[in-house]
Amino acid sequence: MKRLFNDPYDIVEEMVEGYVGAHKQYVKMCDLDEAQGRVVLANDAGTKDKVGVIIGGGSGHEPLFIGYVGEDFADAVVIGNINTSPSPDPCYAAAKACDNGKGCIYLYGNYAGDVMNFDMGAEKADEEDDIRVETVLVTDDVVSSENIPDRRGIAGDFFVFKVAGAKAATGADLDEVVAAAQKANDNTRSMGVAMSSATLPAKGGTIFDMEDGDMEIGMGIHGEPGIRRGKIDTADNVIDEIMEPILKDLPYVEGDEVYVLVNSLGATPLIDLHVCYRRVAQILEEKGIKVYKALVGPFACSMDMAGMSVTLMKLDDELKELMDAPCDTPYFTQK
């Protein structure tokens, strides 16, 4: 372990305390009892005539999810323990804190625990406070299932959250925000490669074993099994292997325009990510697919895991406009 923490069972609480202190110009703790110290709000949450945008999931993926709460992006994050869904009560509290009469949207990666607990939060918001809460699940990881609704959400979360946050900021109603988020998810596909396991503070070591020099193509951000383990290949060969299933899946075809996200899983440095992006751009150019814009960096991580993922979102005019809309959060600001 090459990690810095105190009592491993306090790491999430101490992270949240540090986070809210460091980024106080953007966020604050939710003071509802049901929040249980696990809901962080944008400073203006619940004060505007807009749909409340609520994201969340297990910790350990920072900047996802907490990093994207702020102005004109997400209004609240619900925070679970490391690699663990948040509890239902904080999900409920987030809805209560963010609703201003237009309802709320829950957005998160498709994992069974998250679905169960966010759904319970939505039910309670409906029953106790008559708040309408809708959900859009992110399902961008192409190798996690052949059946799209069964797929897991990984770095594509970022695109879906950004689109929904920007749509809500226009004052759109809940059905419109849901439709925009659903369109973003429908047009987004990702796939990754892992070269090491993350380490778990409470376990004092790695989640799974991987020999130094090995990689696993298609591995999930919690270490879910991928499709092939082997020796680490050249960046270009790895990107070729990742891009093929992504492109085929939607499919992305000649004439399409895409937003690209080359994401670090944690320990893979920007120098390597840009070498990878170079090959992504070459492949897209060969296929006649235009890159509208690209983001390269740590967006959806797995703590200190070495690895990366590629995400493409096929764009139309609405998605471009929503991706380009200004926002201001601790880990993503756009003028």
Next chain:
Amino acid sequence: MKRLFNDPYDIVEEMVEGYVGAHKQYVKMCDLDEAQGRVVLANDAGTKDKVGVIIGGGSGHEPLFIGYVGEDFADAVVIGNINTSPSPDPCYAAAKACDNGKGCIYLYGNYAGDVMNFDMGAEKADEEDDIRVETVLVTDDVVSSENIPDRRGIAGDFFVFKVAGAKAATGADLDEVVAAAQKANDNTRSMGVAMSSATLPAKGGTIFDMEDGDMEIGMGIHGEPGIRRGKIDTADNVIDEIMEPILKDLPYVEGDEVYVLVNSLGATPLIDLHVCYRRVAQILEEKGIKVYKALVGPFACSMDMAGMSVTLMKLDDELKELMDAPCDTPYFTQK
């Protein structure tokens, strides 16, 4: 090695190619022959009535330096090989490309190779094109020498570059930009801890040996020796050990106001950095030092090195205003 690249001798060229492609709305290659493919310019470099702000150094520290070239921050970056100073000709080319009659400022961390080559670039700019180039060296690493001018520059680079970029954007003359950058450096102190070595693609392994579970307090971002090696301690104890020499050095005292940067050296995740920030904030509060704002994340890295550093900059009204000034670059945007 858990890295992704192709031919290790092409990694910097391929990174630059990927970078300029990914972030084309911000930057472009400098097309002067002397740039040798190692100068990246802000799209508006040399077009405004302002001092040209030129940063640079070896590769492998991304987002430093290349990530901070854009609008109202740096106008150009000069790029060396991994952990190696750029050559004199690209330093010269950057000045030629950025000068618009007001001269240029070179800003970089204080390392012998960088000083030699940037100085040769400045001399050539003076002799061949009559461009005045001044230099401010960043010397924030408190443990690197007792003598301040001999100290190395680490994450404090970010603050000095930001202040200089914002000052230049006001249309200030070269002496004023130099004075602002010098003031930023004079008020900035850093110290770090490493828990692993970075890996070097061309070497196929680590720069130095470190046992899993060990840390070295005060280690530099290229693996320069620190002051103590031992077992990794709790985050709070590590921060206590780092903060003491930082606070004593300036010194930072009751009533001061500071900008805090908690920086990842690469593989240390945001969850750990925020646990560390929590303790930094506690110590500052105990001492009666006010946190104006804080940044937490990867700013000055050493590829996949595990570790982090703390930087404090003591603020006055001018430094606050310059730190708060809007800017727009691939890795730091402020509204």
